[in-house]
Amino acid sequence: MSWLKQSDVSANHPITLRALEMEEADDRILNEVYGWVNRCATQSAAFDQDYIVTVGTARAMAGSFARFDALSKAAIFCGYFTEVMIEVEGEQRKAFKLVEEQDLFHMILKAEKDWTKQRQADNRNVSKTGPVRLRDGDACRYCGRTVTWGQDRRSVRKGSIDHVVPGAEGTIETMVVCCNECNSRRKDDPESTWKTLPAPVEPLIGDITARWLTDKCGIPTKPSYNRTPTTPVPPAATNGPQVIEEPTAVEHPAMGVPAKDDAPVAVSDASIGSTTSRPGATVEVPEATDRPASRSEQKPNSDHRSIKVEQSGRSGYAGSGRDGSGRVGTGSGGSGHHGSSSPVPRDQSKKPRKRRRGRPQERQPREY
Structure with a gap:
């Protein structure tokens, strides 16, 4: 073109x-x-x-x-x-x-165009390239590097057919297997400074070249080497009894260790069970360590609704701080005197309404 x-x-x-x-x-x-x-x-x-x-x-x-x-x-x-x-x-x-x-x-010159056409025609002619690849195998005749066929075109190992005498029609004697790097560096080599290596006595022929020679060129060929597979091979299963290592036992405490600031907790007979019922039985209490108390242990009992009546001796509701219900009067909620021993509980489902204080109005002066 x-x-x-x-x-x-x-x-x-x-x-x-x-x-x-x-x-x-x-x-x-x-x-x-x-x-x-x-x-x-x-x-x-x-x-x-x-x-x-x-x-x-x-x-x-x-x-x-x-x-x-x-x-x-x-x-x-x-x-x-x-x-x-x-x-x-x-x-x-x-x-x-x-x-x-x-x-x-x-x-582009006319000679360059004609040479490109001749080179492409020689590379498509299997009567020339077939015997060349059968003779040289998968090795570059300039550097001896193993080449690949049908792989990445930019790879230095990409295989190609090179003409030893550029510009002239190729023959089996003047065409050799060449890697991509040598082919690019040599170019036309007008001074003929590149020399080819001797043809291998036993050429290395891979699976791709063997199939190409057999199918495309009609030359039955068997591969002389196989490339190392790149996919990982799973390990084979062993026969016979296999030893399974038991995990090391970890000793867990039977109860949580209290913090230093906590008061000692008395152990009742019911919690000890059958251990204290036997004479001479002793109870081992774990010693306190310096670990920080858990969040559940540090949380104070600040909810006034959870206070029991037996513990406080009062009604259990927030009031004025005095004994009793904190309400005085003869209405429906009060008993009419302070310190009533039988407070009337309120309905918990009914929430007290908040009173809104009205804005103070200015007094108008009276006219006499």
């Missing part, structure tokens, strides 16, 4: 700006010459002319003979074009050679 690459800095390249240095330069010469050369370069790349622009193409892109003379003179002055002679059908003709500047314009 033909293509032309135009650099991002080509519009401000020194060759482009040189058009303003001409004595007869005007306001339009800079952009006009740049656009005209760009169109000529596109045509040269599209028809595989390898940076050559014919006079007919240049005149067609200029639009007129008068502008062609002015633009070609400006392009030669700037350094876009160089006048050359080419041979067309045995005849010498005048043409322009576009400057090969990476920061200006860059196109």
Whole structure:
């Protein structure tokens, strides 16, 4: 496929700006010459002319003979074009050679396109690649590294077929197995500085290569090695009696240890049970430790509703602090005197209503 690459800095390249240095330069010469050369370069790349622009193409892109003379003179002055002679059908003709500047314009050459097509055709030809992979196995002929097939293309171990003689049609003798790293670093190797290793006597052939040679190339092949599986293997079950270790027994206290500030609790006969009923029996009371008391032990009994009458000797309700119900009067709640021994309990389901104090009103003066 033909293509032309135009650099991002080509519009401000020194060759482009040189058009303003001409004595007869005007306001339009800079952009006009740049656009005209760009169109000529596109045509040269599209028809595989390898940076050559014919006079007919240049005149067609200029639009007129008068502008062609002015633009070609400006392009030669700037350094876009160089006048050359080419041979067309045995005849010498005048043409322009576009400057090969990476920061200006860059196109793929016809030889590079033909070599790419030849290399792809050789790699698809199983009559060539099959015997090559059977001879070399899964090892790079440049570094000896084991390669993989059908894996990540960016991996350095990605296997490929390399041509020892770049630019020429590949044969079984001039094609070798190569890893991705060596293939990228070697490129075309114009000076032939890379040398191949001898072909292996017993090549390493994996499962993928063996199946490919058998199915695609018609060469029955068995793998000579297997890769180590990456999935974890569960341990095999042991036969016979297995020893099960019992967990170490932990001694738990029979009762919670009281805190230091708590008063000693008397132990009744009912709580001791049959242990104290026998003569000579002793009761072991655990010694107090310095551990902090639990939240349930530290919580004070502050709820006045939970106070029992037997403990306080009073009614069990919040009142005025005096003995009795704290109410005086002959109404439905009071007994008519202080210190009544038989208080009348209130209905707990009925909550007392809160009285709202009205806003004091100002007294109006009376008129006499």
